């Protein structure tokens with residue numbers, strides 16, 4: 001029985017150091033943090049339970065009006081808390097680029113006086129393990145510190161005023177008046193090592209902002225919604241492990257797709273699909289170095305027998321992600337089970353090679369040099385697909401029901417062969433051209449014959465149904481058919497008719513039971529953005545703009561968005577922030593910009 005009211009998902013902001021990420025609420029509570037990696041165990045897991053499962057709170061004791069923003073293009077979060085007695089500014093960040101795992105927090109009095117509440121509640125292993133906590137002083141520790149240790153993990157808390165122990169919690173309350181500042185840092189380190197030295201905080205803050213600004217300046221996108229596009233690119237960068245090159249689908253696990261339901265999944269892994277689509281968004285916006293980083297990750301992750309290709313890997317490329325439930329956690333809003341690992345790792349999802357081949361083809365077109373090793377790997381994977389493409393699969397939605405012949409999967413199989421052919425024809429690479437051309441045409445003929453319902457003039461979710469699926473919107477976007485083909489336009493209409501819910505798009509109708517899960521879900525934001533892109537390429541620019549404006553209004557105050565949206569309760573749903581949502585938003589902005597530019601050129605008589 002959960003009595004703790006959950007903080008709405010949209011009330012969280014992201015902190016990150018490109019190796020892991022934290023969620024901090026508007027009230028100043030860091031409720032989620034896995035250290036030192038995105039997929040490490042959490043030491044603060046209140047997000048999926050109660051404060052007793054670990055959190056770090058630094059916020060005003062009295063009710064406050066709290067406004068926040070990121071400093072320039074960084075993930076340095078600045079929150080102003082205004083109370084009846086005064087105002088303070090809190091700065092939260094994870095410094096970038098020093099190979100350490102620190103979180104820094106400072107509070108500065110602006111006017112009047114504010115009583116701050118400080119709580120440091122460390123619970124290792126996702127809120128389960130109470131650490132051994134010591135208050136130490138000494139030469140090696142460089143002044144007063146608090147350390148918390150359990151097994152392999154150790155944290156050290158430093159600060160200008162340390163909290164006191166009480167019933168397993170370290171807490172403090174103190175006044176901050178205008179001009180006063182208190183600074184704190186928590187640092188993770190392996191427990192067999194010495195406590196790391198203190199940080200030079202001012203220089204780390206300045207460096208973090210500088211590095212982020214430099215990265216943002218490389219963005220080449222100049223179309224509508226630019227500020228949000230840049231913030232979304234930064235969010236994708238924040239989900240990319242800067243040394244490994246892997247990209248997580250989201251930094252959280254088990255934020256529910258259905259509040260109180262079982263659709264709770266761990267997204268702290270690198271899906272080939274999500275990562276390829278992230279790459280496309282980055283490359284289209286001018287970030288080719290990131291494509292190289294990820295391609296090298298891919299080469300290491302999939303190295304070996306092509307037969308053993310997985311659809312997702314851990315962030316460092318390792319393969320074992322067994323799905324387990326954490327039964328000690330009550331779940332966000334009572335949504336159980338809380339899962340770690342992901343059972344979809346063993347699924348056949350025939351779309352993924354298509355997404356990888358498209359992303360690498362686009363990166364090549366934007367200047368990523370061809371590497372012999374990379375093409376050899378692509379050839380081997382395409383040859384393997386040639387053996388298996390006719391098998392039923394779990395599709396891009398990773399259904400847990402019976403495998404099917406999903407139309408989207410087959411369209412992406414076509415895309416894999418198509419981009420392989422293009423590798424030879426356009427880029428002069430070597431391979432069995434005739435065989436791949438034949439396969440490409442064979443898959444195309446099959447999709448047109450078996451994945452299309454002529455009565456309704458629409459493509460279908462799979463070969464044995466008349467249902468539709470939002471993934472069919474990708475047919476013109478990947479070049480399978482031109483946008484003005486009547487079958488594409490018919491599919492657009494059918495998808496609108498069947499899947500629109502209160503102005504946003506569902507992935508598919510769960511009522512059919514195709515996914516093998518109980519409960520329902522809400523509109524899936526990536527699909528809604530695919531609809532914007534489909535409208536844009538099909539020339540329905542007014543509809544694209546209208547839907548885009550509606551979607552853009554859903555971002556929270558610091559430019560973040562989750563996987564799904566519940567229009568009825570007007571709240572974000574699912575893991576947060578989700579790469580899929582951010583990258584499809586970027587894609588939609590590009591599509592809209594191109595369509596509007598084309599429309600303007602037409603109006604100006606510049607096009608035939």
Ligand SMILES: OC[C@H]1O[C@H](O[C@H]2O[C@H](CO)[C@@H](O)[C@H](O)[C@H]2O)[C@H](O)[C@@H](O)[C@@H]1O
Nearest residue numbers: 249265271273274342344396397398580
């Ligand atoms: O809906 C059931 C499935 O939900 C998750 O998959 C979704 O997220 C993935 C990561 O963003 C994405 O690649 C996939 O297309 C989405 O359906 C979950 O990871 C699966 O285990 C689950 O079956």
